Structure formats: structure tokens, C-alpha cells
Amino acid sequence: MGEFWPVPDVLAFLAGRWRVRRSVRDRASGHDGRFTGTTEFRPLDGGGLLHVESGTFVWRGVARPAERTLRFLPGSAPGTADVRFADGRFFHGLDLSTGRHVAGHPCAADLYRGEFTALDAGRRRTVWRVGGPAKDLVLTTDYDRED
Template sequence: MGEFWPVPDVLAFLAGRWRAERSVRDLASGEAGRFEGTTVFGPLDGGGLLHEESGTFVWRGVPRPAGRTLRFLPGRAPGTADVTFADGRPFHDLDLTSGRHVSGHPCAADLYRGEFTVRDADRWRTVWRVRGPAKDLVLTTDYVREAAGCVREAADGYAREA
């Protein structure tokens, strides 16, 4: 990817509404799926951000509603975050001060390894590699900041409100 865009304060950077597009590849079976939706990072009581994602996940040609909720809390070092699941269980740390961060999360017999990269003020990416006895997945999500209250022409030529 080349250069990374340093982020001095991850919570300030993430705040707002993002368009999320995720590809999911099962390396064992060769199957692939896709998620398209919106991720909103809104204020969380007591500090931090509430990450709420919603959209449609297509797997084996079948579209289904999908979503998740995470909490991004102020981290131990200035400008960093500690990410937890909605119920408060720890997920991973996040430090984008260099524009790139790698983190891991053990989950039962599986290991999740996430790489976070910031391209510029309005674009960032996550790549999660999931390996375990029954899993061999790569999940790549591209986020693009949505400008509030404007209409943009989408790639397919239709105007959409952002």
C-alpha cells in the first residue's frame, strides 16, 4: 500500500459515519462473501465511541441483514483505544499514531490477527486473518468517511444521500 497516514488521536479520527465494504474469503473452501453497510462511531457515555455497524451480508448468494456493536474506549497511551465487545469483553488494542497497527485476539481455538491501515483523512482499512481448527478466513474491510448532508454520485451512477 505504500505510505500510511498517521493519526494522532484514533477516537477523534473515527468519530462519525463511514461506508463499509467487506470481502470475506474462506481460504479452505474457496467460497467468498460480501458485506456492504454503514458503520457509525458515536459518543459513548463516560468517554469513547460506540461502534454500530449495519448492512447486508451476502454468502452463497443469499443476502442477510448483518450488524455488530463494539466499544472503542480511551487507551492507556494518549491517542490510542482499547476495543471491547458490546458486553465489555476485551477484543484488541488500537494505535494508529503511525498510520498502521497490528493486533491479535485469541478466541477459543481460533486466532484473529488484525492489520489496520489509514490511507488518508477519509479512508482506512482492516484486514483480519482468522485461523483455527475449522477456520481459515480473510476479512478485508474498506471504510470511506461519509460527508454529512451531501449527495454523491455512486460508482453505479446513481445519486445517493451520504
């Protein structure tokens, strides 16, 4: 993937509903999993977007419902966002003005390194590489706009 699609306003770009397909590879155990579902970015009072993801996660042949909620708030620079967990803790920044952004997030002794790419107006991808004493994972998520 060498072509990125510049996004002048990440919140405007994300707003709406997306189909989600995620692969999860545990490099330590060799196990693979997958998530399929939807992500919706809804307006928040006071600005920003509420990110609500729900679907089914299949791990080692067992399917379970899965969901998560994040808040995408206006960032310090125009067109950027601060991504926060549902409880308000900072997760990472997001700036897709070049079509690509790399972010890191420490979680206990593990480090999450995310690469975010906009492919066009209706497609984007996120790849998280998680490494440390507890985890050795690669999570690749493809998003396709529904609306």
C-alpha cells in the same frame, strides 16, 4: 499499499459515519462473501465511542441483514483505544499513531490477526486473517468517510 497516514488521536479520527465494503474469503472452502453497509461511531457517556455497523452480508448467494456493536474506549496511552465487544470483553488495542497497527485476538482455538491502516483523513482499511482448526478466513474491509 505502502503509504500510511499517521493518526495522533484514533477516537477523533474514527468519530462519525463511514461507508463499509468487506470481502470475506474462506480459504478452506473457496467460498467468497461480501458485506456492504455503514459504520457509525457515536459518543459514549464517560468517553469513547459506540461503534454500530449495519448492512447486508451476502454468502453463497444468500443476502442477510447483519450488524455488530463494539465499544472503543480511551486506551492507556494518549490517542489510542481499547476495543471491546458489546458485552465489555476486551477485543484488541488500537494505536494508529504511525498509520498502521497490528493486533491479535484468540477466539477458542482460532487466532484472529488484524492489520489496521489509515490511508488518509477519509479512508482506512482493516484486514483480519483468521486461522485455526475451525476457520481459515481473510476479511478485508474498506471504509470511506461519509461526513
